[in-house]
Amino acid sequence: MPPLRPFARALHVARRIPSRSVTGLHLNGRVITRSCSCSAPHQLQHTVTVAPEAATKEQLNPTTADPPTPPTDHRTLAQAHNLFITSPYSPGSPLILPNGAYVFQKLQSFLRAQYPQFGFQEVITPIIYKKSLWEKSGHWENYAEDMFSVQGRGATGKTDNAQVGEDEEFGLKPMNCPGHCLLFRDEIKSYRDLPIRYADFSALHRNEVSGSLTGLTRVRRFHQDDAHIFCRPDQILEEIEQTLKFVGMVYNTFGLGPYKLLLSTRPKDSFIGTIEEWDRAEKQLSTALDNIGTEWAINEGDGAFYGPKIDIILKDSNGKEHQTATIQLDFQLPQRFDLQYQASPEELEAGSQTSMDSGLDASLRRPVIVHRAIYGSIERFMALLIEHYAGKYPFWLSPRPATVLSLNAEPEVLAHVARVQSVLSGLQAHDVRQLHPSASPRPLPLSTIQLPIETDTSARPLGKKIAEARLRKYNHMIVVGRKEAENGSLSLSLINQPNEEATVEILEAVIDRKITARELSKGVNVPLDAARRYFEHLANAFM
Ligand SMILES: [Zn+2]
Incomplete structure (x- = not known):
């Protein structure tokens, strides 16, 4: 059974796609979402076949001439601790047993405990949205074949008294960003309100082909430690720096690492915004990377058309590399969802709106969205930890x-x-000494x-x-x-x-x-x- 897929292959896949599928601003296939933290690169594996030699050549920073000993597969290790099962009744959706749920919830509660010090607020959002939302976000055009769709109650026309609009087609969400945009839009925001940081552990569904489904690593239903930061353009540096510190703190706690950071910059031909706007954003990302002091490299021209990104590449105890966390800037979704805030006095004085702000009143600006996940998919991160600890859990x-x-x-x-x-x-x-059998149960403190x-x-x-x-x-x-x-x-x-x-x-x-x-x-x-x-x-x- 194959262990977790090495990062080298993911990197190769990610590099090959733009040259094949970007034509002007029209993107076919899944490219629109490939770089979002909400879309781990492993989801792309089935779209491109990579020769093994090519993958080896792409290996980042190899530590040894000998191939590392492959770890026992997470599915085998998970059996010893009764963590999860799979069922032909729901391929690609692992059924998590009590022991697995215990680990899963520890991973969630660990991050929950850290969120206040990094300014994140947890939100709860729907699993299904109408097709019209996915059309607005661009997913229906670019990602529909990877989405599950469901019918509203009146869809067949046979249901009496169905409400107007209920007969629309719905899509199961493959990522949380559009829902968080709806939350942001709910009230008019001032520059003082930003940054706003929404975190969401919601279940996500992606319609992977059945032949590619494996254990906890390639699944149709999964959860992310997903978050979206809505900030002013001048806040990007600090937000990225804080996010990188958060990543470092989490990986140190799990004894994971070393890891390296990869900055993907403006694609050559197809991008939104101006070169100056990209340069400014990339400068903030590279300054944040310099300030953090971890090894980093540039992946020239491999950013998504809607913004540059930083990938975190983790080297496991066997020398294999995995992409886990992603930090992705997004100039596009704020435009698609018409997100705006009242500009600060400094912004008003400078007077200049960027190309992102076109169509807005002179007193308004658009925020930038930072998509970020630290574990990535919690299921996939669990698989990585299962192999990392090899049955010896802290x-x-x-x-x-x-x-x-x-x-x-x-x-x-x-x-x-x-x-x-x-x-x-x-x-x-x-x-x-002994609880009295007839005593009424008392609530245990939450801190127990x-x-x-x-x-x-x-x-x-x-x-x-x-x-x-x-x-x-x-x-x-x-x-x-x-x-x-x-x-x-x-x-x-x-x-x-x-x-x-x-x-x-x-x-x-x-x-x-x-x-x-x-x-x-x-x-x-x-x-x-x-x-x-x-x-x-x-x-x-x-x-
Ligand atoms: Zn996102």
Whole structure:
């Protein structure tokens, strides 16, 4: 089974398309959306066939003469942790199991927690829109064959009392930008309101050909950590710089990298706006790239006709390169949706409107849109992480942070196993001995760190249970016997935890003593409340 598709091929595909399909401003096929962060290049794979030698030649910055060992495919690795399945009843739409949903939601909530410090506001937008919206955005003309369409209630003319307009054809959205333009347009904006940054985790659908569908990487239904920044032209530099810092922070947290940045500039022949306007925008992008200090290169002439972009190319632990994040400037959608804001005194004094502002009153200007995604497709990013961690997930992301094994079947031991599970999961405070069965449930605080702690109280020999815990790759194994039940403690072993040294330091800090090598191999005796505090530390240290 093939692993994630290397970036080299995506780059090659992206380079070949413009020369084939751009004729003046009329673009055929899917080119109109190819560079948007809402349109990962892997979606183009089936449109162009690339010879393997050509792909190799395009390899960016190869690190070794020998081909890297291919990682185990994410689909195989995902089986060990029960992350997702696929079904012939919905090809290309993975069905995410509870463990996979846990990882997926951790990825979402991690970004959600960061959004306020970068000024993003989350929005919720429709899955289906009328064909007329897709005509306005240009998708119906350029992207229709990749979209699913659905019929409104009165479409057949057989439904009584259908409202006027309900019989229109609808399209399932392949990207969020048009919906965000509708949100922006809802109220008249002043220059002081900008930038406005909308983030959206909505499901997206693209009608990929069935032969190309694979696991989490080539799908028909997926989610992006999508966002659109509406800003003034003079705000581009700061927005791009902040976005690049955001990307760096996220990839560092996951231990991903190194990565390089690729700036795609104005196409030679077909572009909207003037050369001066492009030069100004590209200058802001290159200044932002210089200021960030990460290695970057120019991909001359490979920008979309509607704006320059920055691609983030990640090198994985096996030396393969993947395109993940994209930052795409867009001068076109603001015109198509007639987006505008009241100009600032400086803009009014300068007097000059750009070619983007044509048709607007002299006091108005058009914003620029920045499409940006940091993970890209969350499903695809998950596949990358599955291969990156190879079954050894950091605790905060792990669907199997710990399992509690009973040493025997004595009632006191089994009761303690249940209590350990409840306290470590975050469901019960350690100082509450037993919840009264008739007590009404109380709402748990939103800040509670909930962990999927499992148990094994089967009557099998302990050796068998330990072997299985190792096989299922829990980060921690906890053993509870009569001694632990009597003194309210547990025996904790790290069996599959990355950054083990730093993790042990956290545990030592919590229990306030050094841990010996013998304890590490046999299990550390830890009071139950300390074990819970240790887990809370780990979850927030992103380890
Ligand atoms: Zn977009």
